[in-house]
Amino acid sequence: MALRGSPWQTPVESATLADNSLRWMARRAEFPHAMAILDIVTYPDPRLREATFDVKEVDDNIRELVRDLRDTMYSLNAAGIAAIQVGRLERIFLIDGKVAGGDDDSPPLVFINPEVVETGKGTVVGEEGCLSFPNVFVDVKRPRYAKVRAMNLEGQMFEAEGDELFGRALQHEHDHLTGKLMIDLVGMVKKEVIKRKMKRYHNEQKREAAS
Numbered sequence: 336m337a338l339r340g341s342p343w344q345t346p347v348e349s350a351t352l353a354d355n356s357l358r359w360m361a362r363r364a365e366f367p368h369a370m371a372i373l374d375i376v377t378y379p380d381p382r383l384r385e386a387t388f389d390v391k392e393v394d395d396n397i398r399e400l401v402r403d404l405r406d407t408m409y410s411l412n413a414a415g416i417a418a419i420q421v422g423r424l425e426r427i428f429l430i431d432g433k434v435a436g437g438d439d440d441s442p443p444l445v446f447i448n449p450e451v452v453e454t455g456k457g458t459v460v461g462e463e464g465c466l467s468f469p470n471v472f473v474d475v476k477r478p479r480y481a482k483v484r485a486m487n488l489e490g491q492m493f494e495a496e497g498d499e500l501f502g503r504a505l506q507h508e509h510d511h512l513t514g515k516l517m518i519d520l521v522g523m524v525k526k527e528v529i530k531r532k533m534k535r536y537h538n539e540q541k542r543e544a545a546s
């Protein structure tokens with residue numbers, strides 16, 4: 336899930352970006368390995384709708400993928416990221432540590448083979464962004480609360496639950512692993528607006544690449 340004020344946003348809101356850059360640089364110093372920022376698959380790329388599969392074993396391959404997802408998420412100041420958004424079909428997503436209820440220095444929560452075990456406490460409308468929809472922010476109605484069961488990088492099962500932004504991020508990221516996107520959760524009119532914005536985005540990307 337994307338947050339307003341991320342480097343994807345143009346024009347950049349300078350105060351927010353400065354804060355985010357500092358935060359990112361501070362975090363970057365904690366991870367001395369070579370950063371790998373992966374390309375994000377953007378709507379309407381059909382890869383976002385592909386079937387995902389369970390991780391059988393947390394091996395070096397998975398650990399590297401999680402590290403790259405984390406680097407990519409931080410570099411884009413996202414609240415969360417799913418593996419399918421970088422073209423990988425393993426059932427994995429990450430949520431920023433602060434969004435998950437920690438402080439600025441909390442590491443991201445890693446969810447491997449996650450299942451939503453409960454949602455509720457009524458529904459709430461909130462704004463969502465998504466790395467696969469750069470510069471698009473849209474109101475989405477969802478259950479206020481969600482509980483997810485998953486495996487961590489150590490291969491242990493854990494449960495995470497949250498309201499508001501965390502609850503929303505859990506549902507948004509889990510949706511990615513079932514091929515569902517935020518555009519699927521809005522009405523006809525908003526769908527068309529999003530499609531138009533994404534068409535414009537891809538045209539701009541093509542023009543930039545050509546110049």
Ligand SMILES: [Zn+2]
Nearest residue numbers: 336465466467
């Ligand atoms: Zn998303």
